[in-house]
Each structure stands twice: as structure tokens, then as C-alpha cells.
Amino acid sequence: MKNSILSLMMILCLYTTLFGQQKNSTQITKRIETYLTELEKVGFSGSVLVEINGIKVISKGYGFSDRAKSIKNDPNTVLCIGSITKQFTATAILKLEMQGKLSTDDKIIKYFDNVPIDKSSITIHDLLRHQSGLQSNVGKDYDKISQAEFLDKVMNSKLLFEVGKEFSYSNIGYSLLGMIIEKTSGKTYETYLYENLWKPAQMEMTGYSRPMFDKSKIAIGYYKDDKIWGKPTDKEWDKTAPYWHLTANGGVLSTTEDMYKWHKALLGENILSKEAKNKLYHPKIRTEENYNAIYAYGWDVSQTDRKTNRVWHNGGNNIFYGDFIRYIDENITLIMLSNKSHQTNFDRLNFELSKMIFEKNYNPIIPIADNQANQKYSQNIIEIILNKGIEVGKESYKKRTANKNILEYILNAKGYDFLSQKNYEKAINLFIMNTFAFPKSANAFDSLGEAYMNKGDKILAIKHYEKSLELNPNNGNAKNMLLELRR
Structure with missing residues (x-):
């Protein structure tokens, strides 16, 4: 009898806790929905997905994907995710390492000819962590360039610092990783990612051109005054993907719903093993660093004031903008993709949502309309x-x-x-x-x-x-x- 009473008390306690969490989640969700509606009034355009306590509570579009045709953004609108692309590149490298086709300790001289002395010690690990010393870019995103010309520019560029000693964000470093993926897999960058990352994650609306996107679902990019920038697929591409100024470091197209599938896939071991995921978030660091805040492999990883891990990345081209935050330990995920230039007005939207979730009395600021x-x-x-x-x-x-x-x-x-x-x-x-x-x-x-x-x-x-x-x-x-x- 005593054991039955204890069991009943435990069940009631668990029910009360879960009911309290659900009630709190509902209140937060309503506040967030009101906030996002207000943001739409002052110019926000895009799609937002919010997961609280492991449950998707918001998945909605705001503003227009095509203003002239009055087509609204929705959770399946295809938008450019910018440098969030880098996490796919990093994961593909670790997948190839799992398959025994490379090692993150490999030097780039194993994959490229005519590497000059100053760059000969650069490893895949250095490229992944932006500690190669390579500068950020050697051209604009959609500039036409051959792979040979791109490599020539990179190899002849001046290093910003000695290899492995400091941090400097480098897009070209991730483009080199994309080339290494192609060399070791024998497949195009996009094909390898689809077969090994996106297909296992059931992501059928992610890529450069592989999904054969319904063009009407691809959002038009707009300047802040609503002047048309256009669709990424309207820019000059190298057949099925951008040129190497952008490939593998940015420019992948996706939806908030597909990115949520990616988040869910990374929680399991269908894509990466437990060991590989630990390396993704907690790679070997430099002697002066600690794990409280680092750029890991395609992710910015830091500890919160709650002693939990925040895994984050953003990306954009001053027209399209994406922001992806995962509080893995707390079952909170925030995904925002936008198709309108907004300067700094909405860059921190996910951080505002985070405060609304974690700080009970936080009142977010509605940005001034950029009109x-x-x-x-x-x-x-x-x-x-x-x-x-x-x-x-x-x-x-x-x-x-x-x-x-x-x-x-x-x-x-x-x-x-x-x-x-x-x-x-x-x-x-x-x-x-x-x-x-x-x-x-x-x-x-x-x-x-x-x-x-x-x-x-x-x-x-x-x-x-x-x-x-x-x-x-x-x-x-x-x-x-x-x-x-x-x-």
C-alpha cells in the first residue's frame, strides 16, 4: 500500500510539472506570436520557427516572398541561408572522416597542388575553425571565376597571421573544404551533401539547384525600400551552383521547416556518430582558448549564464538573412530566415525571442520602422x-x-x-x-x-x-x- 501511494504521488508530481511547463510554454508562445505580428508591421519579412521544450510551437511566414503578386512568406518558402551553409560543409567533412576518406589533421597539400610554403602547414582543422590565416574573400559572391583561377588567387593571397595562431573568419577557407569534399568523395559538393546529410534527414527542400525548386516558392530578395534585388537563382551561377566565391561557404537555399529537420537529425546518430558530433561542437582548441565560447566546426558554441550550451550560426548578404540558434540542453530551437534587407533592425530577432523564453519579465523592443x-x-x-x-x-x-x-x-x-x-x-x-x-x-x-x-x-x-x-x-x-x- 505504501509503495502504491508513493507511486501515485510521483505520478501526480510529474503531471503537475509537465502541466506547469505546458502552461508556461503556451503563455510564452502567445507573447512571441504577438511580438512577431508587430515586427511584420514595421517591415519584417521572412519565416520563423520556434521550438520550446522539444515541441514546435510556431512555424509561420511574415511579409511577402513576392510583393507584386501578393504571395506571402510561409514555412515552406525557399530562402537563402547564407553562412549557415558552413555547418553543412563541416558536417560533410566529419562524415567523410567517419567513412575513412580523410582526417581533419590532413594538411591541404594532400589535396591541392602548388601550395606555397606559408600555407603548406594549413590543416582541414585550421580551415574548419577559421584559424588558417586566410583572408575572408578574394571576390564577390556571384563573380564569375573558374576553380583554377580561384585557387590561384587564394594561394597567392597574403596570410593575415601565422597558421593556427589566431582567429579570422574566412569564407574562402570553407570553399577549399568544399573542394576537398568533391576530391575525396568523387561527387559534386551538392550531390555528396544530399546523399549523406540531407536525404537521411528527409530534407527535400535544401540545396543549390538539386531539388528542382518550384521557382514560385523561391523568395524574391528586397532592399529595405522594397526595391527588388531578385532571387539567388537569377544571379550568374556556374551551371547548377554558384561559383567558388560562394559555394560551400554560403548561398544554400532552404526553408525553416527543412532546417528544423536538420536540427532534429543532428540530435540522433543517423548523420554523425556521438564521437563525431562531440568533435563538431567541441574540437581541439588553441592554448589560449577555453570551451566557454569558441568557433567550433561550422558553429559558434558558447555557454549560457544557465551553464547550458548555445549552438548558433547566422549568415546573410545584406538582402537575405538567416539566424539559427539551438539550446540543445534545454530543448529550445529558433530558426529565422528573411528575404528583405533590414540593416540591424531584425538581426537579433532570435536573441530577443531567447530572452522572452528564458527571462520571465522581459519585454522585447519593437524596432523603429525603416521607412x-x-x-x-x-x-x-x-x-x-x-x-x-x-x-x-x-x-x-x-x-x-x-x-x-x-x-x-x-x-x-x-x-x-x-x-x-x-x-x-x-x-x-x-x-x-x-x-x-x-x-x-x-x-x-x-x-x-x-x-x-x-x-x-x-x-x-x-x-x-x-x-x-x-x-x-x-x-x-x-x-x-x-x-x-x-x-
């Missing part, structure tokens, strides 16, 4: 500040009409223009205006701190970097600058 009226008003405020001073600018801002507001990025960009010219007073006044208009913006205070630092006013530099860090405790730049200033 013609606000762009013009921002320029007017700049002119007032430059000609009449910061105080007049503040008074004008306080008297503005309800339908006008400052765009933070416009004042920030103009401030940095003056900062580069060492015109500290004008730069500082514009940055002060941003902190006045956006008192909760860590970036605004970070910029102001930098301006005072460059001017040589260490006291005010420290004050504003501290404020930036208070607003965003994860602001690594503010932390580093404070260490330097306090020395």
Missing part, C-alpha cells in the same frame, strides 16, 4: 545637431510627431564617419543623440564609449562602456575595451 519617413527624419535630426547643437537636437526629438522616429543605425553610421575623420565632437554628439533616443541600446552606449576612448577621455569611455555592458552582459567588445582602459 522613407523615418530615414528622412533621421537625416533632419543629424542636420539640426551639426548646425545647432545636441541640445536643440534633443528638444526637436522630444517634440516630434507620433509617426516619426530616429533610425539608430543612420546616426551610428554618420557618427563613425566623423570618428574616422577624427572629428570627435560631431561623432560624440550623434552618439549622444542615439543614447538619448535609445536608452536601452547597448550598441549606442558602446559607440559612445569608443568615441570618448578615441578622443582620449578615458573616464567617460569607461562610464559608457560600463553602461553598455550593464545593458548587454554578453557584449565582448565592451569587456575587452574596459580591460584595456583600466590597465
Whole structure:
């Protein structure tokens, strides 16, 4: 009888816990849905998927994939995922290692001819972790170039630092990895990824051209003023894929639903073994690093304040933008793909959603609409500040009409223009205006701190970097600058 009572109590306790989690998840979901609807009103265009407690609670499109035809974005709209592509390349390398066809310790001289002395010690591991010393690019994404020409440019480029000693994000490093995948597998990059990654994950809407996309499902890319940039597939490609400036480092097309399938596949061992997945997220690191925050193999991996792992990557070309965050230990996944240039307005959307999930009382900020009226008003405020001073600018801002507001990025960009010219007073006044208009913006205070630092006013530099860090405790730049200033 005693054991039966204990069992009943345990079942009731478990039911109560699960009911509490479900109720909390429902409340959070409603808040997020309201937030995303508000974002659509100020210009967000794309698709968003949210998983909470291992359950997909939101999968919805916002804005238009084709404005002229009034076609809305939806969870199956095909968008460019940018540099999120790198995780596919990294996983393919580890898959080939599992198949015994290569080792991440292999030097690139094993796969390429005429490698110069300064690059001869570069390993696959170095390429995966962006520690090869190779620069980021040797051309623009859609520039036409042959593989031989691309390799010639890469091999003749100057290294940024000694191989393996530092970090510098390199797109061309991942293009080299794509070539290694083709050399070792005997298949095209896209074919190998489909057969070994995407097909096992049941991802039939991911690739460059392999899925034979219904072209009407591919989103048109738009500038922030709704001027058409076009579809990635309309750009100049090397037959079935982009040229090597982009292949394997970016540009893959997918949907939020397919990317969710990828997330689910990586939780099991159908794609990578347990050992290979551990290497994907926790590869060998440099002596001065620790595992609290590293660029692993195609993923940025860091520890949260909750002592859990955040696995993240983003990517974009200033038109299309993608952001993919996985809190694997906490069963939270956030996927956002967008087809409209939005400057900094929505870059941190997934981070805002994260705060809504993990911080009970967090109220996200609705970005200012990046429209013609606000762009013009921002320029007017700049002119007032430059000609009449910061105080007049503040008074004008306080008297503005309800339908006008400052765009933070416009004042920030103009401030940095003056900062580069060492015109500290004008730069500082514009940055002060941003902190006045956006008192909760860590970036605004970070910029102001930098301006005072460059001017040589260490006291005010420290004050504003501290404020930036208070607003965003994860602001690594503010932390580093404070260490330097306090020395």
C-alpha cells in the first residue's frame, strides 16, 4: 500500500510539472506570436520557427516572398541561408572522416597542388575553425571565376597571421573544404551533401539547384525600400551552383521547416556518430582558448549564464538573412530566415525571442520602422545637431510627431564617419543623440564609449562602456575595451 501511494504521488508530481511547463510554454508562445505580428508591421519579412521544450510551437511566414503578386512568406518558402551553409560543409567533412576518406589533421597539400610554403602547414582543422590565416574573400559572391583561377588567387593571397595562431573568419577557407569534399568523395559538393546529410534527414527542400525548386516558392530578395534585388537563382551561377566565391561557404537555399529537420537529425546518430558530433561542437582548441565560447566546426558554441550550451550560426548578404540558434540542453530551437534587407533592425530577432523564453519579465523592443519617413527624419535630426547643437537636437526629438522616429543605425553610421575623420565632437554628439533616443541600446552606449576612448577621455569611455555592458552582459567588445582602459 505504501509503495502504491508513493507511486501515485510521483505520478501526480510529474503531471503537475509537465502541466506547469505546458502552461508556461503556451503563455510564452502567445507573447512571441504577438511580438512577431508587430515586427511584420514595421517591415519584417521572412519565416520563423520556434521550438520550446522539444515541441514546435510556431512555424509561420511574415511579409511577402513576392510583393507584386501578393504571395506571402510561409514555412515552406525557399530562402537563402547564407553562412549557415558552413555547418553543412563541416558536417560533410566529419562524415567523410567517419567513412575513412580523410582526417581533419590532413594538411591541404594532400589535396591541392602548388601550395606555397606559408600555407603548406594549413590543416582541414585550421580551415574548419577559421584559424588558417586566410583572408575572408578574394571576390564577390556571384563573380564569375573558374576553380583554377580561384585557387590561384587564394594561394597567392597574403596570410593575415601565422597558421593556427589566431582567429579570422574566412569564407574562402570553407570553399577549399568544399573542394576537398568533391576530391575525396568523387561527387559534386551538392550531390555528396544530399546523399549523406540531407536525404537521411528527409530534407527535400535544401540545396543549390538539386531539388528542382518550384521557382514560385523561391523568395524574391528586397532592399529595405522594397526595391527588388531578385532571387539567388537569377544571379550568374556556374551551371547548377554558384561559383567558388560562394559555394560551400554560403548561398544554400532552404526553408525553416527543412532546417528544423536538420536540427532534429543532428540530435540522433543517423548523420554523425556521438564521437563525431562531440568533435563538431567541441574540437581541439588553441592554448589560449577555453570551451566557454569558441568557433567550433561550422558553429559558434558558447555557454549560457544557465551553464547550458548555445549552438548558433547566422549568415546573410545584406538582402537575405538567416539566424539559427539551438539550446540543445534545454530543448529550445529558433530558426529565422528573411528575404528583405533590414540593416540591424531584425538581426537579433532570435536573441530577443531567447530572452522572452528564458527571462520571465522581459519585454522585447519593437524596432523603429525603416521607412522613407523615418530615414528622412533621421537625416533632419543629424542636420539640426551639426548646425545647432545636441541640445536643440534633443528638444526637436522630444517634440516630434507620433509617426516619426530616429533610425539608430543612420546616426551610428554618420557618427563613425566623423570618428574616422577624427572629428570627435560631431561623432560624440550623434552618439549622444542615439543614447538619448535609445536608452536601452547597448550598441549606442558602446559607440559612445569608443568615441570618448578615441578622443582620449578615458573616464567617460569607461562610464559608457560600463553602461553598455550593464545593458548587454554578453557584449565582448565592451569587456575587452574596459580591460584595456583600466590597465
